[in-house]
Amino acid sequence: MIRYQLLVEYVGTSFIGWQSQKHGKSIQKTIQNILCKILKEKIKIHGSGRTDKGVHAIEQSAHFDCKKKIIDIKKLINSLNYFLNKKNISILQIKQKKNNFHSRFSAKERIYLYIIRNDHSPSMINYNREWNIKKRLDVSLMKKGAKKLIGTHDFSTFRAANCSAKNSIKTIKEIQILKSKKQIKIRIKSQSFLKSQVRSIVGSLKYLSENKWDLKKFEKVFNSKDRKNCAPLAPPNGLYLEKVIY
Numbered sequence: 001m002i003r004y005q006l007l008v009e010y011v012g013t014s015f016i017g018w019q020s021q022k023h024g025k026s027i028q029k030t031i032q033n034i035l036c037k038i039l040k041e042k043i044k045i046h047g048s049g050r051t052d053k054g055v056h057a058i059e060q061s062a063h064f065d066c067k068k069k070i071i072d073i074k075k076l077i078n079s080l081n082y083f084l085n086k087k088n089i090s091i092l093q094i095k096q097k098k099n100n101f102h103s104r105f106s107a108k109e110r111i112y113l114y115i116i117r118n119d120h121s122p123s124m125i126n127y128n129r130e131w132n133i134k135k136r137l138d139v140s141l142m143k144k145g146a147k148k149l150i151g152t153h154d155f156s157t158f159r160a161a162n163c164s165a166k167n168s169i170k171t172i173k174e175i176q177i178l179k180s181k182k183q184i185k186i187r188i189k190s191q192s193f194l195k196s197q198v199r200s201i202v203g204s205l206k207y208l209s210e211n212k213w214d215l216k217k218f219e220k221v222f223n224s225k226d227r228k229n230c231a232p233l234a235p236p237n238g239l240y241l242e243k244v245i246y
Helices: 027-039 074-088 139-147 196-211 214-223
Strands: 003-012 055-066 089-097 110-116 130-134 151-154 169-180 183-190 238-243
Touching: 003 027, 003 074, 003 183, 027 055, 027 074, 055 169, 074 089, 110 196, 139 169, 139 183, 139 196, 183 196, 196 214
Parallel strands: 055 238, 110 130
Antiparallel strands: 003 055, 003 089, 110 183, 110 238, 151 169, 169 183
16 A cells, blocks of 8 residues: 655635534545545545634645556546635645555644634625634734643643543644734644644634633633633634644
8 A cells, every 4th residue: 555645735615623523524535535536546535633614724634545657646636626726715736655655644733723803893805714803903912822821731621522632731832913904814733633723722812802801810810720711712714724743
């Protein structure tokens, strides 16, 4: 068997998420079905991680094994994109890899990007691709709160109730918050994330930046390790899997 890595961009609005499920249209299954038809063999794609319903990817990473060597990779990419581009999915690259490469377990870092539009009027061009918040947010407060999350911590407060991870200890390596005109971009880097961790963090940073919480309250909520104390989740439409680093 020969292993290949896929780099994939997609708009997640009309999908139930990356992961194949019994009901609903997933990105994984959509790519897999077309790949099987083109290569004329049974193919299973493994992603670097799951993105939830409505979440997008700038560069999702996945891998698959096939029996025969792909002679013309560029032709395969063009064939896949002929069908996938209509579904808001694009194959950016296909690379042959060693058989010990695994899109999920070989990953050293994952970078998620969350985009907030902080303006009275929503953007129609970026509709369903950012979170529109009308109330003016205090970005300096947001940055102060983000600093308290960097490092190795118990992120139980920011963990979904149905998260399947064995424990809630994660290490956030970096959080960047950039304000540019009407957008606030929050970029979070870690080796791995808990389910809904990024959206929980963004929702809580929003509460802080709206002065619904002060820094002491933000710290108290974080240290409580209790999901019930978390602010409401940021919506999925502003979230992007930006890059997976190996």
